[in-house]
Amino acid sequence: MKLADLTTHLNNLLQVSTVPDYPPALNGLQLQNTRGEITKIAAAVDAHLPVVKAAIARGCDLLLVHHGLFWSGLQPITGAMFEKIKLATENNLAIYSAHLPLDGHLDLGNSILLGRAIEPDAAWEPFFPYKGFNIGVRATVEIPRIELVQRFEQAIEGKSHICAAGPDIVRNIGIVTGGAGSEVAAMKALGIDTFLTGEGPHWSYTLAEELGVNLLYGGHYATETFGVVALAEHLNNTFGLPWEFIDHPTGM
Known part of the structure; x- marks a missing residue:
């Protein structure tokens, strides 16, 4: 091609x-x-x-x-x-x-695909705009936090780091992949009780504790493999182009 x-x-x-x-x-x-x-x-x-x-x-x-x-x-x-x-x-x-065009894409984006991997039956909605473009997704659910953590770790194929400061039963999930941990206060203001992201600054954990928000860090890399894989699959389905995923994790 x-x-x-x-x-x-x-x-x-x-x-x-x-x-x-x-x-x-x-x-x-x-x-x-x-x-x-x-x-x-x-x-x-x-x-x-x-x-x-x-x-x-x-x-x-x-x-x-x-x-x-x-x-x-x-x-x-x-x-x-x-x-x-x-x-x-x-x-x-x-x-x-x-980058952001793939984070926020509602079919091939990192945020929506991570959300669907965790809870495929939820009505995931775009939210959290950056200059008018939504880069995250949110959903109303009813999942025990311990089960949500298990689903999250299965989706990212690895361990997460958890600040379990919010409710035991998760009802309002927000997802912004990558390095969005510093937005925990914004998530609280938007009614999110459990925020899933890749990484954040040290103080994001302590702030989540003070605000009463569950904050799950899955790793910047691990939360952003979804989009490029889906995009390559799309090109294969559309044009028949063969592809491979080069997995080179940073551990961050």
Whole structure:
């Protein structure tokens, strides 16, 4: 498939031209490839050097990521940055990144997919806008907290860190994946009794205790694998492009 056509499809699907984001996200095609065609996709959370090497080793010509090349901000193209761009260019690897457009997407987004993995029968609704675009989901449920923790850990395939300061029976869940732990006070104000996210600052735990909110941290990486996998599956179903997931967890 032509890279230009695939890029247009992704841009339209994810509305990258209209969804607001942090400047380093630079959503969309970040690096074109030399042949202008795509035959195999690698999906990953981060576009860093080990992942670029793995994508090349697996014969991929598109790396689809959540955190792109410029996530650390403006920097010289030297060292690891130079090496991964050089390797990608020499090995015909294009790189496409989608951050908040993928977090908040209501079919393929990290938040909605995590929610459905935990409680598929809940009526998940978009909420928690960033500059007008909802990046999270919420639902009204009735689940014992101990069971919710088990479902959460099954969904992320790992252990969570829990501040069990809210009710034993969870009724109002809010999910914002990634590094949204600092928003615990906003969750309380929105009527959320149990907040699921990836990570947060140290004080987010103590604030959750003071506010009486259950706060479950699943890890930034672990809560943001859902979107890139779903997006790669979508491209496979739509265009027949084979794909692989490159799992390179940070433990954070």
